[in-house]
Amino acid sequence: GQNIDQPTEMTATEGAIVQINCTYQTSGFNGLFWYQQHAGEAPTFLSYNVLDGLEEKGRFSSFLSRSKGYSYLLLKELQMKDSASYLCAVYNFNKFYFGSGTKLNVKP
Amino acid sequence: EAGVVQSPRYKIIEKKQPVAFWCNPISGHNTLYWYLQNLGQGPELLIRYENEEAVDDSQLPKDRFSAERLKGVDSTLKIQPAELGDSAVYLCASSPGTATGELFFGEGSRLTVL
Numbered sequence: 001g002q003n004i005d006q007p008t009e010m011t012a013t014e015g016a017i018v019q020i021n022c023t024y025q026t027s028g029f030n031g032l033f034w035y036q037q038h039a040g041e042a043p044t045f046l047s048y049n050v051l052d053g054l055e056e057k058g059r060f061s062s063f064l065s066r067s068k069g070y071s072y073l074l075l076k077e078l079q080m081k082d083s084a085s086y087l088c089a090v091y092n093f094n095k096f097y098f099g100s101g102t103k104l105n106v107k108p
Numbered sequence: 109e110a111g112v113v114q115s116p117r118y119k120i121i122e123k124k125q126p127v128a129f130w131c132n133p134i135s136g137h138n139t140l141y142w143y144l145q146n147l148g149q150g151p152e153l154l155i156r157y158e159n160e161e162a163v164d165d166s167q168l169p170k171d172r173f174s175a176e177r178l179k180g181v182d183s184t185l186k187i188q189p190a191e192l193g194d195s196a197v198y199l200c201a202s203s204p205g206t207a208t209g210e211l212f213f214g215e216g217s218r219l220t221v222l
Contacts (some may be wrong), residue, residue, distance in 0.1 A: 004150075008148075018134070030209070031209065033210070033211075035211075041215060042112075042199065042213035042214055042215045043151070043213050044211075044212075044213070045210050045211070048210065075188075087150050087152055088149075093210050094156065094158075094163075094164075094205075094209065095153065095156070095164065096140065096151075096153070096211060097140075097210075098150030098151050098152070099150050100148065100149050100150050101148070101149070101150050103148075
């Protein structure tokens, strides 16, 4: 089976840094995606990791360790607009397995 | 470039009634997905198309759900009859089918069954 775990909810302060973790156990692996989803809206692509290491994209970075089945999304200089759900998804031969998402609340 | 378009955005129906959702993917995207998303959960795959062929429908409840993708472009997802537990957001997504496999989602169709 496929098992993807993320914390349900996190709270952080505007301007701070937050790390959202994702652990996975899947029968195959072709990459890991992070998506952002604001309430009532469609998920939008944030990042993609296929090799171990850190991928940086502006204020957002994503890390992958395939041997540990672990990834994290790092958000720096938090803004109020970053309040959203963050979905971790494992990609395996044209199939995406999504975690339940982490709801991030950014407070002033 | 236009994104994935879905309609209707919202639908409220009585249980046992039929309902249909429509999706127009990004031009040139051969792979189309229908997902179901319950509140506070991640998307769950219902069906995946490669062009006009349904290549993965193992999670589609075929007793009441059906889908089609005529000419490998637009797709329709139908529920007949709807049950209370079908209340959810139905997301359509498309992908160019490249190695990275990035998904582009539509805004979803929110179904409420009373």
